Amino acid sequence: MDVLIYLIPVALFLGGLGLCAFLWSLKSGQYDDMEGPKWRVLSDDDLPEREEP
Amino acid sequence: MVSSARDWDSFASSSPVNGAIHMDFAVDGVHCAGCMGKIERGLSRMDGIDRARLNLSSHRLSVDWHPDEINAETIVEVLDAMGYKAHPFDPNLVRESGDATSRELLRCMAVAGFASMNVMLLSVSIWSGNVTDIAPETRDFFHWLSALIALPAAAYAGRPFFRSAFAALRIRSVNMDVPITIGVLLALALSVLQTIQHAEHAYFDSAIMLLFFLLIGRYLDQNMRRRTRSFAENIAALRADMAVKLLPDGSTREVPLSRVDPGDSVLVSPGERVSVDGIVQTGQSDIDQSLITGETALCAVKPGSNVYAGTLNATGSLKIQVTAATQGTLLDEVNRLLETAAQARSRYVKLADRAAALYAPMVHSAAALTFLGWWIWGGDWQQAMIIAISVLIITCPCALGLAIPAVQVVASGLLYRFGILLNSGDAIERLAEVDTIVFDKTGTLTNAKPHLVNASACSGSALNLAGRLALSSRHPLAIALAKASDAANPLENVQEIPGAGVEAILDGQRLRLGSPDFCGVSSSRVETALASSPGASVLVFQCDQKEPDLFLIEQSVREDAQNVVLQLQSSGYHLEILSGDRRAAVSAVAAEIGIKTYAAELHPQDKIARLDELKASGRTVLMVGDGLNDAPALAAAHVSLSPVTAVQLSQAAADGVFLGERLEPVARALNISILARRAMSQNLLLSTLYNIVAVPIAVAGFVTPLLAAVAMSGSSIIVTANALRLRLMQPRQINSNGEQG
Numbered sequence: 001m002d003v004l005i006y007l008i009p010v011a012l013f014l015g016g017l018g019l020c021a022f023l024w025s026l027k028s029g030q031y032d033d034m035e036g037p038k039w040r041v042l043s044d045d046d047l048p049e050r051e052e053p
Numbered sequence: 054m055v056s057s058a059r060d061w062d063s064f065a066s067s068s069p070v071n072g073a074i075h076m077d078f079a080v081d082g083v084h085c086a087g088c089m090g091k092i093e094r095g096l097s098r099m100d101g102i103d104r105a106r107l108n109l110s111s112h113r114l115s116v117d118w119h120p121d122e123i124n125a126e127t128i129v130e131v132l133d134a135m136g137y138k139a140h141p142f143d144p145n146l147v148r149e150s151g152d153a154t155s156r157e158l159l160r161c162m163a164v165a166g167f168a169s170m171n172v173m174l175l176s177v178s179i180w181s182g183n184v185t186d187i188a189p190e191t192r193d194f195f196h197w198l199s200a201l202i203a204l205p206a207a208a209y210a211g212r213p214f215f216r217s218a219f220a221a222l223r224i225r226s227v228n229m230d231v232p233i234t235i236g237v238l239l240a241l242a243l244s245v246l247q248t249i250q251h252a253e254h255a256y257f258d259s260a261i262m263l264l265f266f267l268l269i270g271r272y273l274d275q276n277m278r279r280r281t282r283s284f285a286e287n288i289a290a291l292r293a294d295m296a297v298k299l300l301p302d303g304s305t306r307e308v309p310l311s312r313v314d315p316g317d318s319v320l321v322s323p324g325e326r327v328s329v330d331g332i333v334q335t336g337q338s339d340i341d342q343s344l345i346t347g348e349t350a351l352c353a354v355k356p357g358s359n360v361y362a363g364t365l366n367a368t369g370s371l372k373i374q375v376t377a378a379t380q381g382t383l384l385d386e387v388n389r390l391l392e393t394a395a396q397a398r399s400r401y402v403k404l405a406d407r408a409a410a411l412y413a414p415m416v417h418s419a420a421a422l423t424f425l426g427w428w429i430w431g432g433d434w435q436q437a438m439i440i441a442i443s444v445l446i447i448t449c450p451c452a453l454g455l456a457i458p459a460v461q462v463v464a465s466g467l468l469y470r471f472g473i474l475l476n477s478g479d480a481i482e483r484l485a486e487v488d489t490i491v492f493d494k495t496g497t498l499t500n501a502k503p504h505l506v507n508a509s510a511c512s513g514s515a516l517n518l519a520g521r522l523a524l525s526s527r528h529p530l531a532i533a534l535a536k537a538s539d540a541a542n543p544l545e546n547v548q549e550i551p552g553a554g555v556e557a558i559l560d561g562q563r564l565r566l567g568s569p570d571f572c573g574v575s576s577s578r579v580e581t582a583l584a585s586s587p588g589a590s591v592l593v594f595q596c597d598q599k600e601p602d603l604f605l606i607e608q609s610v611r612e613d614a615q616n617v618v619l620q621l622q623s624s625g626y627h628l629e630i631l632s633g634d635r636r637a638a639v640s641a642v643a644a645e646i647g648i649k650t651y652a653a654e655l656h657p658q659d660k661i662a663r664l665d666e667l668k669a670s671g672r673t674v675l676m677v678g679d680g681l682n683d684a685p686a687l688a689a690a691h692v693s694l695s696p697v698t699a700v701q702l703s704q705a706a707a708d709g710v711f712l713g714e715r716l717e718p719v720a721r722a723l724n725i726s727i728l729a730r731r732a733m734s735q736n737l738l739l740s741t742l743y744n745i746v747a748v749p750i751a752v753a754g755f756v757t758p759l760l761a762a763v764a765m766s767g768s769s770i771i772v773t774a775n776a777l778r779l780r781l782m783q784p785r786q787i788n789s790n791g792e793q794g
Contacts, residue, residue, distance in 0.1 A: 004191075008198060012171060019167040026159055036109035039086030 064125065064141035064309065073103055076125060078114040079290035081138040083107065088137070095135055099123060111283045114139065142290050155279050158272040161210040165265040168206030169258065172199045173762075176258040180759050183253055196248040196255045203257040204241060210264050211237055213271060229409040229454050232416060236445050237263060243442045259446050259761045266451050266769045270458045274478065277465050281474040285710065288697060296328045297321070299372065313375055321371045323549070324527025327364045331373040333357065337551045338369035341529050343495045344700050345681040346633045349503075349608060350590060351529075363681060363700040367528040369551030390657055390685035391706060403479045405457040408737055412453060416744075420444045423752045444751040447761050448744055452768035456736035459776035464729035467779060471721045472712035473694070480708035483692035484722055485730030486673045490621060491664065491690070493678030494632035494642055496698060499608040500714060503529060505537035506586050507605045515602045518559075519594035522547065522566045526555045530592045530606045531566065554593075562597040569593050572601050579603070586641060610645055617716045618646045621723075627672070631660045633682045660686040677719055679703055694719060725779075732779055736772045743768045 025031070064076055083089065089107045092114065096105035101122025107114045116128060125141060132139040175195045182192060211234070218230035237260045244255040298308050299318040310328055313319060318334065321327050327340070339351040344363040351367055354360060360373060402410075420441045427437035461478045468475060475481065492498050508516065520538025523531035525547035544564070547557040554567010565572050569579050572593040579591050582603045589605035621628060630651035632639045639653035652663065664686055667674050676683070676690035679699035687693040688706040695707040704710055711718035747764055750756060 004194075011174070012202070015167055015171050019163060022163050023160060026156065026163070031159070033108040033110050036086075036089060036107065039089060039109065043086065043090045 072119065073117045074120050075115065075117050077142045078116065078129075078132075078139045079142060079287040080107065080112055080114050080132065081287075081291050082136060083109070083112050091135060092132065092137065095131065096128065099127075099131065102128075110280075112287055113142075113283075138291060140290050142286070152279065155272065155275045158213060158268060158275055161213060162265065162268040162272050164206050165210035165261060165268050168202050168210070169261040169265045172203050172258045172261055175199050176758065176762075189251060192253070193248065193251055196244075196257075199255065199257040200245060200248060203244075203261045207237060207241060207261055207264060210261075210268060214264070214267070226406075227410055227413045228406050229412075232409070232413045232445075233263070233267065233454060235417075236260075236448075239442050240446045243439060247439070254758050256443075256446055256758050256761065259758055259765065262762060262765060263451050266765070267454045270455045270462075273462045274458045277462050277469075278478070281465070281469065281476070284469075284474055285704075288710075289701070315375050317375045319373050319375060321366045321373060322527075323366055323368050323370060324532075325366055327360050327366055327371075327373065328362055329373060329375045330360070330362050331375045332359060334372045334374050336369050336371040338371050339367040339528070339551070341365035341367055343608075343634075344679065348634050349495055349638060350635065361681060365529060368526070368549060387657055387681055387684055387702070390661060391688050391702075394661065394685050394689035394706075403457075404482050404733060404737075408453060408457075416445065416448045419448070419748060419752070426752075427754070440751070440754045440756075443754075443756040443761070444748065447747045447751040447756050447764060451765045452740035452743055452772045453737070455769055456740050456772045457733050459773050460729050460732045460736060460779065463776045463779045464725055464732075467725050468709075468722060471718055471725075473709055473718045473722045474712075475709040477708055480692055481726045481729050482733070483673075483708070484675065484726035487626070487675040487692060487723060489627045489629070489667055489672040490675045490677065490719070491629045491631055491667075491686075492648070493676075493680060493683045494630055494639055495608065495634055496679040497677050497683075497696060498614050498630065498642055498646065498716070499610050503533045503590070503606050503608045505533055505604055506589055506607045507603075508537055511602055511604065515594060515596065516604075518564065518596065519566055519602065519604065522555055522557055522564055522594070525549070525557075526566075530590055531555070533606050534566075534592055534604055564597075565593075565595045567593065569603075574601055574603070583637075589638075610642060611714060611716045613715045613717050614646045617720050618648060620720055622647070624723075626723075629663075631655055631663055631686070633680065655682075657682045657685045661689050664689050675719075675723070676707075678707075694722065728779055728782070732776055736775055739772055739775065740768060743771075 080092070083092070086109070089109050092107050093105050096102050096116065101119045103117040103119070105114065105116045114132075118128070129139050129141075175198055179187065179192055179195050214230045214233050214237070217228065218234040221228040221231055240256045240260040240263075244257045244260070247255045295307050296310055296313050297305050297320045298313055299305055299320060305320060313329055319329055319331070323338065333354050333356050335356055337353070337355050340354050340360060342352050342361070342364050343349050344365075345361050354371070360366075360371070423444050424437050424441035427440050428434050431437055458478070461481055464481050465475055465478070468481075516538045517540055520535050520540030521542060521544050523535040523538070524540055524543035526532075526549055544557045544559060547555050549555050550567070550571070553571040554565060556566075557564050569576065569591055572595040574593050574595075582591060582605065583589060586605055586607055589607040592604045592606055593601050594604065595601040618628060628648045628650070630639060630643050630648050632651070632653050633655055634653060636653040639651055643649070643651040652659075655663070660683065664674055664676065668691075673691040676686050676693040677695065678687055678693070679696050681700050681702055683695070684700075684703045684706045687695060687703055693707040694709045694711055695703050697704075697710050697712045699707070699710070709722065711722070743764070747756075750760070
């Protein structure tokens with residue numbers, strides 16, 4: 001059971017990392033728009049513009 | 054028209070970093086991702102714009118730009134050319150408080166979620182260890198670890214509940230947060246005690262999981278409210294409440310209303326809405342007060358007259374001195390009535406609080422009796438305490454706390470989809486109790502814009518000529534006539550005589566369009582013409598010495614009003630009209646849509662008196678109205694709705710706002726509320742049943758943390774699923790079910 005001494009801190013640390021990541025994403029406004037991003041991923045804005053045929 | 058520089062600077066906030074300006078716009082007409090791409094691409098291509106990003110959930114566009122290369126006016130024009138109406142937010146009016154609360158709840162929820170998952174990990178190990186071969190030292194170690202995680206997490210994530218419970222206790226009342234707080238705190242304290250005594254069980258997981266579930270409910274609830282509020286703010290911003298302010302140096306400037314103070318002078322051109330309350334300094338005009346008093350006929354104003362925000366200036370330019378609500382004005386009276394009405398309203402006790410008031414004493418006395426019972430018959434006070442607290446934990450109102458908010462969230466989501474935005478969560482409960490509906494006439498049963506009723510009776514050439522003449526006027530009747538005549542090219546050299554009408558000379562003939570007096574039509578002839586539609590206003594067109602034409606113009610009834618009234622009547626509602634308009638106009642509308650009880654020419658206090666009368670006879674009233682004169686009645690009624698075209702004061706006084714040209718949302722709101730109320734009762738029943746089963750087990754001392762965890766999550770899932778059932782119903786089903794109920 002001695003392995004718990006390592007495992008539990010590791011588990012807590014990883015969980016805490018997830019929590020911090022969530023709080024950061026909240027703070028940086030990633031939950032402000034829940035509708036837009038799912039459409040944004042489909043738009044081709046990031047491609048160089050082509051001449052319309 | 055007065056042309057003046059718009060004071061866009063009031064809307065901007067500049068960033069100190071690179072001198073860029075940041076502004077938020079409310080954008081109308083955004084429906085899909087295509088619009089989003091179009092707007093963002095269109096703006097980003099322009100010079101001087103750093104960043105343009107549209108929030109598709111709140112329909113707000115945030116733009117950063119460099120002030121030396123581009124200005125706000127150009128941005129609004131570009132958006133307008135793309136087909137989107139946009140207006141910047143007045144930063145003074147945008148309240149961020151709702152946003153802050155919802156973020157705090159989300160943070161608490163994240164912490165509680167993190168903690169409950171980790172504590173559960175340890176708890177599952179202990180539970181499985183307890184039935185196999187866990188060493189007592191390991192179990193103690195795990196309990197201490199759980200405490201290490203749960204105590205700080207509960208202290209952080211429980212704050213919303215602790216605060217609210219403390220606030221309730223301070224005014225000596227009980228809300229649902231009081232038993233929640235007591236339950237959580239006792240469970241944690243007991244668990245620490247158990248851990249110190251090397252016991253087999255500790256309830257850290259129950260306490261923190263309870264917080265997590267309840268926070269989910271709170272967050273969803275808050276999020277729904279934030280959504281409706283942000284929508285309401287968009288509407289307010291798009292309405293662009295601006296005023297043309299006269300500066301001391303004589304120049305004019307268009308500023309947002311928050312920059313206008315009492316004592317300032319503002320100019321109002323013909324055809325514009327008056328955006329302030331004040332006294333006319335110079336100028337003469339006719340004012341359309343239908344939004345204020347419900348009166349559809351225009352009212353003449355001259356220097357010294359009072360004018361109110363929300364009225365429409367029809368004929369002449371006015372210079373108005375802004376006043377705060379002064380003694381004796383209509384606004385003052387409305388405000389006074391509103392205050393008393395709002396005080397009376399606050400006596401309503403929400404269903405959730407009623408449940409809490411019943412629940413808390415019952416549970417706490419059950420726990421106390423359990424303690425006494427085990428102490429007297431068992432003898433060990435510590436053992437008795439443990440069992441008593443386990444009673445509190447198992448009855449902790451997880452399901453009860455979710456029972457009502459879960460339904461509210463689902464129901465207000467449904468209402469939102471049908472164009473109804475509610476200001477308060479308990480409006481749903483109150484809507485479900487309604488048995489009488491009182492409508493205002495002007496702007497509520499009728500559309501805000503008037504239209505020509507006797508087009509078929511007029512000769513085409515006269516209508517066309519009159520229409521061309523009408524194009525030169527901003528008078529609402531003239532606008533309606535011009536629209537009906539499809540005239541496109543206005544006449545030249547048209548003169549507008551304030552308070553009378555317009556006049557022009559065409560091919561040597563004098564053409565006049567205006568009031569009957571102006572065109573020399575006798576009042577007896579007007580009366581004969583009005584016999585067919587008594588609610589109409591008369592506009593006369595006279596071509597030289599020829600027989601004048603009379604145009605009857607009326608506010609049309611909302612297209613589905615008749616159907617909705619029929620539907621409501623057949624569902625058993627009693628309907629009434631209370632209007633401030635003339636008797637003839639009211640009775641015409643009442644007859645058209647089939648409402649038998651109506652009263653006309655009412656003042657705000659008369660409307661309240663009628664509502665009190667209805668209340669005294671045991672009825673619960675839904676008031677639907679839009680005018681300033683309705684505001685006190687809206688606040689006094691059991692529950693109230695107003696159309697989105699209503700004046701701001703009324704919208705604020707009402708419990709909800711409905712969008713669009715149709716009256717259907719009113720019926721829809723009632724239907725959904727009845728279903729929601731039914732789901733709330735079912736949920737309360739379910740959680741009562743749960744307690745009936747669980748409490749004896751707990752009193753008998755058989756509850757383990759594992760059992761508590763299963764019971765808690767099970768009951769929460771059941772009430773949430775029951776609330777979600779509402780959502781599965783198709784619109785048609787909602788209709789038919791609601792009518793049965």
